[in-house]
Amino acid sequence: MRLVAEAVGVRIGRTVILGNVSLDLGPGAFVGLVGPNGAGKTTLLRILAGLLPATTGRLTVDGRAMASVRRDERARRLAALFQGAGVGWPMRVSEIVALGRLPHRRAFAALGDADRAAIARAMRLADVAHLADRAEPTLSSGERMRVLLARALAVEAEILLADEPITALDPAHQLDAMTLLRAISRRGIGVVAVLHDLTLAARFCDRIIVMEDGRLVADDRPDAALTDGLLASAFGVAAHRGTAFDGTRYILPWERSGPGTKEMG
Amino acid sequence: MSNRARIRVGAVSLMVLLLGAGLAGAGAGDAEGRPARVVSMNLCADELLLRLADREQIAAVSYLARDPRGSNVAEQAEGLPRTRGLSEEVIALKPDLIIAGAFTTRATVALLKRIGFPPLEIGVPADFDGMRGQIRMVAAALGHPERGEAMIAELDARLAEAMQWAGTPRLRALVMRPNAFTVAPGSLGDAVLTAAGLINVAAEIGQDRTGQVSLEAAALADVDLVILDEGARGAPSLADALLRHPVLAELRRQGRTVSVPNRLWTCPGPQVAEVVTRLVAAARARTSLR
Amino acid sequence: MKALLPRASASARSRLAGAGLIVIAAALVAALVLASVAIGYAAFDVPSAMADLLAGRTTLPALVLWELRIPRALLGALVGFSLGLTGAVLQGYLRNPLADPGILGISSAAALGAVMVFYGGLAGSLSLALPLGGIAGAALAALGINLLAARGTGTLGLILAGVGLSSLAGALTALALNLAPNSYAALEIVFWLMGSLADRSMDHVWLCLPLMGLGWILMLSTARALDALALGEDTAASLGFDLVSVRLRIVTGAALAVGSGVAVSGAVGFVGLVVPHLVRPLVGSRPGASLWPSGLLGAALVLGADIAIRLLPSRPELKLGVITALVGAPFLIGLLFRRQGRT
Numbered sequence: 001m002r003l004v005a006e007a008v009g010v011r012i013g014r015t016v017i018l019g020n021v022s023l024d025l026g027p028g029a030f031v032g033l034v035g036p037n038g039a040g041k042t043t044l045l046r047i048l049a050g051l052l053p054a055t056t057g058r059l060t061v062d063g064r065a066m067a068s069v070r071r072d073e074r075a076r077r078l079a080a081l082f083q084g085a086g087v088g089w090p091m092r093v094s095e096i097v098a099l100g101r102l103p104h105r106r107a108f109a110a111l112g113d114a115d116r117a118a119i120a121r122a123m124r125l126a127d128v129a130h131l132a133d134r135a136e137p138t139l140s141s142g143e144r145m146r147v148l149l150a151r152a153l154a155v156e157a158e159i160l161l162a163d164e165p166i167t168a169l170d171p172a173h174q175l176d177a178m179t180l181l182r183a184i185s186r187r188g189i190g191v192v193a194v195l196h197d198l199t200l201a202a203r204f205c206d207r208i209i210v211m212e213d214g215r216l217v218a219d220d221r222p223d224a225a226l227t228d229g230l231l232a233s234a235f236g237v238a239a240h241r242g243t244a245f246d247g248t249r250y251i252l253p254w255e256r257s258g259p260g261t262k263e264m265g
Numbered sequence: 266m267s268n269r270a271r272i273r274v275g276a277v278s279l280m281v282l283l284l285g286a287g288l289a290g291a292g293a294g295d296a297e298g299r300p301a302r303v304v305s306m307n308l309c310a311d312e313l314l315l316r317l318a319d320r321e322q323i324a325a326v327s328y329l330a331r332d333p334r335g336s337n338v339a340e341q342a343e344g345l346p347r348t349r350g351l352s353e354e355v356i357a358l359k360p361d362l363i364i365a366g367a368f369t370t371r372a373t374v375a376l377l378k379r380i381g382f383p384p385l386e387i388g389v390p391a392d393f394d395g396m397r398g399q400i401r402m403v404a405a406a407l408g409h410p411e412r413g414e415a416m417i418a419e420l421d422a423r424l425a426e427a428m429q430w431a432g433t434p435r436l437r438a439l440v441m442r443p444n445a446f447t448v449a450p451g452s453l454g455d456a457v458l459t460a461a462g463l464i465n466v467a468a469e470i471g472q473d474r475t476g477q478v479s480l481e482a483a484a485l486a487d488v489d490l491v492i493l494d495e496g497a498r499g500a501p502s503l504a505d506a507l508l509r510h511p512v513l514a515e516l517r518r519q520g521r522t523v524s525v526p527n528r529l530w531t532c533p534g535p536q537v538a539e540v541v542t543r544l545v546a547a548a549r550a551r552t553s554l555r
Numbered sequence: 556m557k558a559l560l561p562r563a564s565a566s567a568r569s570r571l572a573g574a575g576l577i578v579i580a581a582a583l584v585a586a587l588v589l590a591s592v593a594i595g596y597a598a599f600d601v602p603s604a605m606a607d608l609l610a611g612r613t614t615l616p617a618l619v620l621w622e623l624r625i626p627r628a629l630l631g632a633l634v635g636f637s638l639g640l641t642g643a644v645l646q647g648y649l650r651n652p653l654a655d656p657g658i659l660g661i662s663s664a665a666a667l668g669a670v671m672v673f674y675g676g677l678a679g680s681l682s683l684a685l686p687l688g689g690i691a692g693a694a695l696a697a698l699g700i701n702l703l704a705a706r707g708t709g710t711l712g713l714i715l716a717g718v719g720l721s722s723l724a725g726a727l728t729a730l731a732l733n734l735a736p737n738s739y740a741a742l743e744i745v746f747w748l749m750g751s752l753a754d755r756s757m758d759h760v761w762l763c764l765p766l767m768g769l770g771w772i773l774m775l776s777t778a779r780a781l782d783a784l785a786l787g788e789d790t791a792a793s794l795g796f797d798l799v800s801v802r803l804r805i806v807t808g809a810a811l812a813v814g815s816g817v818a819v820s821g822a823v824g825f826v827g828l829v830v831p832h833l834v835r836p837l838v839g840s841r842p843g844a845s846l847w848p849s850g851l852l853g854a855a856l857v858l859g860a861d862i863a864i865r866l867l868p869s870r871p872e873l874k875l876g877v878i879t880a881l882v883g884a885p886f887l888i889g890l891l892f893r894r895q896g897r898t
Binding site: 332470479486502511512515516 | 595596597598599613615616618619622623624673674676678679735736737738739740742743746753754756757758870871872
């Protein structure tokens with residue numbers, strides 16, 4: 001599946017929320033969507049998920065306009081993970097993950113064998129199988145994130161769009177989650193994740209898309225996208241670059257760049 | 266309060282009030298000591314006042330007096346000032362006699378007593394004698410006792426006329442007033458049924474303390490005559506809607522209903538005899554039907 | 556495979572439990588309908604009346620059975636199902652465990668609509684105007700609640716708005732009844748604000764049944780969307796649900812079911828609040844799973860309350876809303892305390 005945006009934009013009145021974004025997403029890559037607060041990352045993600053119509057430009061799925069794709073087909077092929085709303089009721093983990101099968105179920109039909117198999121695969125992949133009968137309020141934030149990810153994986157879509165999947169996690173769980181997302185992409189699923197941690201994004205993603213003020217300002221391999229100049233102009237930070245003990249190169253946002261922002265004294 | 270206790274209290278307050286009325290009348294009345302500015306505060310007081318007093322004596326009647334559905338004196342009330350029974354309205358009229366119901370506008374009555382305008386309070390008569398006594402009492406307070414006697418004589422004549430046809434066998438009757446109220450034993454309405462030669466079924470089916478019966482109990486009590494007010498249909502209400510209930514419609518189809526306007530037997534007056542006349546006629550028609 | 560088996564059987568188990576509960580609750584409702592028909596104010600040979608009825612003999616007992624006892628029982632079940640179902644749907648949709656058509660002001664707005672139509676004389680010329688008036692009132696209230704929810708008003712904010720709306724609609728109902736030209740009207744306010752099934756007839760059943768049924772279908776059709784909405788609107792939309800359609804079905808369905816019910820029985824409170832909370836421990840927290848059981852248990856609750864009213868020695872009989880409030884108000888206070896303990 002190819003999800004292609006051509007000069008996509010959103011305006012509310014005269015305010016440009018998103019302008020002229022063009023990008024091309026396909027299977028098997030882990031794409032990090034980064035940018036400072038208010039750069040339009042979540043808006044772009046919602047457009048890509050087909051939840052928000054673009055006011056200008058064109059969004060296509062395998063060459064067909066997104067608007068002409070039936071809602072249920074879109075739901076089966078494009079999974080989206082939003083965590084902001086939480087889980088409204090103390091449902092059991094297996095019930096939450098099963099929600100991912102809703103796009104595949106006929107009206108009034110119960111879960112079929114294929115559904116149950118997909119749920120089991122998703123839970124195994126996200127390592128939540130042992131939590132199946134736990135109620136949602138008893139989970140830690142790391143467990144909850146993995147359960148919601150399993151829910152999105154249960155859709156078995158071709159592209160997974162995830163909004164800030166690791167923001168609420170501690171360092172160990174962040175590493176686990178990034179490893180998991182990359183592993184999912186290696187299974188042929190296109191993964192796009194809104195991320196704030198540039199170090200982890202640069203280390204795990206195959207490709208980084210940088211947003212600034214509603215515009216796309218970089219779209220490349222991590223080391224090509226996250227240049228010193230871009231880090232300064234888009235994020236206002238200077239990064240320390242180094243090589244880890246295993247030989248991997250890393251970047252670490254170290255201090256604010258530009259005048260008057262350095263620490264006093 | 267039992268009816269007897271109610272009457273006793275009524276009688277005591279009557280004596281006190283007559284004194285009060287006398288005192289008030291002494292100052293403001295005409296040459297013959299009649300009150301000259303009388304205010305009545307409920308419908309039954311309105312009806313007695315309008316029928317027993319000279320028109321010049323009347324300062325105001327209640328707002329209900331002019332409603333033709335409820336009032337027997339709507340025409341006579343035309344052109345007279347009306348009140349809603351508020352203290353300030355009543356006091357502003359500078360009355361020398363106030364006639365109030367024993368169970369209505371209690372706050373105003375209490376206030377009037379406190380500030381020295383004790384009203385003449387009329388209760389709900391429990392039988393024909395109570396009714397006669399009330400007519401006499403009001404007529405005396407208005408300074409026209411002879412008109413009271415005339416009204417009683419008219420009532421008695423019409424009652425005697427109607428009752429001579431009151432028949433055997435005694436039919437079973439049940440009154441259904443709006444909101445399923447009935448006529449409880451020991452009330453004037455019960456006395457009217459008895460006078461018409463009817464058995465009040467309400468006594469059997471255990472109507473509750475406010476005198477309500479359910480439609481179901483009414484339908485299953487094997488009643489010969491269900492007495493309703495099906496007169497001029499007023500504005501919509503649930504009470505009126507109940508009259509169109511299919512169970513009542515069936516009773517009506519079977520000739521078991523008779524319509525009597527409630528206003529005829531809400532208040533004391535010669536029109537109560539009219540109810541007896543209608544009930545006797547209905548009972549005779551029903552007996553011949555059976 | 557080893558991990559798969561217990562999970563599959565667990566979900567099958569809960570589905571079985573859900574189906575079993577629906578069967579048991581339906582049997583309970585059927586039993587209560589029969590009890591409601593058998594219990595009344597006058598000694599009454601129900602089987603012989605039934606025989607008359609079936610043979611087409613219009614005897615008075617047959618008529619009392621068909622036009623008083625049976626409609627009273629049916630209306631209890633219909634109104635109760637509507638309230639329980641609407642409560643479960645609203646709680647799921649608003650993700651608000653305190654939502655209830657009474658608490659959110661939908662019932663009292665429906666009563667206001669019905670009162671304006673009834674005492675304005677419209678229902679006299681067209682009997683369908685009565686439920687339509689109730690539905691219009693309920694729809695306006697439900698839309699208002701929706702707008703507030705869409706603006707991000709929280710759980711307690713919505714409840715407060717509902718309390719305000721209830722008081723306003725109650726006051727306007729009192730005003731309308733006092734201004735009504737009929738002198739009995741003022742006495743009838745208790746019926747509209749507390750609800751009653753006394754002296755209804757089969758006409759009332761026919762009047763509200765089709766509209767209610769349509770409302771039920773609309774609300775029941777949102778079961779899966781309600782499940783998805785547990786994860787928020789974006790996730791539900793990404794799972795393929797048209798949220799505009801879902802909102803429309805819920806508002807219309809709630810208005811039809813509650814509005815037509817209130818128009819024939821007055822506003823009965825708290826059923827929609829209490830019932831989903833009783834159901835959840837049995838079927839789990841998945842909102843869609845609670846719809847049928849909540850409807851059935853709502854029917855059982857209203858039927859039970861209406862039977863209690865006739866067994867209690869209080870005469871004139873208590874209004875339905877008195878009993879449901881005696882059960883529901885302490886329940887609401889308990890829920891509020893539990894919430895407070897959590898946050």
